[in-house]
Amino acid sequence: MAQEKVLVIGAGPAGLSAARELTNLGVDVILVERESYLGGTPKKLKYSLLFPELRPASEVLDPLIKSVEENSNVKIYKESIVEGAKSEGNGFIVSIKDKNGKVTTEKVGAIIAASGFEHFDSRRKYEYGYGIIPNIYQISDVERMLSENKLVTTKGTPPKRVAILLCVGSRDATVGNTYCSRVCCAVSIKQAMEIKQRIPDAVVHIYYMDIRTYGLMEDKLYWKSQLEYRVGYIRGRISEFMRGPDDTVVIKGEDTMNLNRALVVPYDMVILANGMELGLGSKQVAKALGLEFEEHGFVKPLDPDRFPVLSTRKGVFLAGAITGPKTISDSITEGTAAAIKAYEYVTKGVWEEPVKVQVSSH
């Protein structure tokens, strides 16, 4: 039997995890990454601490990057994209294009698409003034400001009053995103605690509709932020921001817990908890591979419950945020799952079709 090869698209947490797993199983990997470095969005945006353990992102990602980068069984194409995948037998002939337009073809037995998500661009919510009013940032900007220790306002001083608005670009029919992005509550609360660690006398208010620190994060993030850091929670979605005097940002909102007065409150800095979308990168991947989309615009798995890492095209597997908003640890888990499924496929030809089962109604 010839040496089996699997193409992994995307070198974020899911893709790296899949690549590492496949080489552990003795399968060669071809890894294609759009950027000039490995690590995906967490590296690109220089994530600071990861929730819920508040450990540095590099502590989780760097060993993964190293194990893949130093593995001679992984062939890495950086600054490249996959242009197309022609079926040949059970496998594929894929064409990979680099930034100079040079196209290389590779023969692989299976494909794992792990090209991830992109953060919502808050400029699409014009009433929030992102990109127009100074001192309004997104959680995806603040990660870098925190990791580079440059969390300052336009005046160059640390903010003393910070407002964080949740669900920006998520749970919002006006931008067409009717889903919850799952991680932004946790990221925002984590950022609130990081801000309080660095600027203990800062006032940090989180404006929310629900707090979704689901599972084991509830007490580690939500409870802790109130008990240990006195992060304030104000229920109500801010409707607009205005430029205040002295580069402050004035919020207009409603405190839905106390319907007695309108809110017009100034802050030094506002942070928008922008959500997750499929993004152009993964859209291109889906198109090149001939995959289908589900109703929220993410890539559709063969069966979201029974085969979450199988795509609708035979031999193509999915991992990470390409199928919907996901945490880093979930993406790593899915990378492992997709690797196992791809291994079964290239070594034994296993491809489970969803069978329609007649279920008696109750």
Place this chain on the structure above:
Amino acid sequence: MPIPESEKPIIKGVIQKEKVIVDGVEVDGTWNAFLIERTQTGYDPSVWDEIANTLEGVTISACWQCGTCTSGCTMREYDDNFSPRRFIDLARKGDKQALAELQDSLWRCVSCQKCTHRCPKGVLVEEVVHAIHNYALKHGLVKKDPGTIFDELFLETVMKNGGRITELSLASAAAKAGMVTFSLRDLLTMAGPILKSGIYKDLLKPAKIKNWDKIKQVLEEAMKEEVVPE
């Protein structure tokens, strides 16, 4: 146009004048109504800090606003504005104006402790409610309420009567403060049994408790101290 029900609380400060003249022109009808500015323009974060630094208020930070305390609260049934959940929320936000507006409710907790037993976050709600009220009193957000006035009378009477309280001494102190009134008939009804049983001597001048002089000193000392959690 009638004001929508849901917006009434926001504009409860409406001024309506009989006659208004603006720039020499008399305005009437709906045009002579003015709204008092009730916009929240800033929160005072020192309120949360100060309350959380008292012995009674230390658990205020744990609250997550579920409303368990308020839904079972004894006082809530009698006073729609009595909401421990809301008091905690306003105090932590530092909305002093809203707290001040609740002055007729803030003091009315009867210390039944249902809230404290039921709170899923371990907030000692009854204590926190008192800590919030104490804050409001200390900073002059609310006027002295009947509960506090009675507490002070009670303590004063104990201190004046050698560590003991009697019905008569307390009732007369309360009557003096205008909190209760007795009719002649009440007094006559009480006088009979009191005189007959001979306890009037004790009622008028109760015996001091043992070692009162020493205990009094300790009490006076304790009342001066402010207790702060570690």
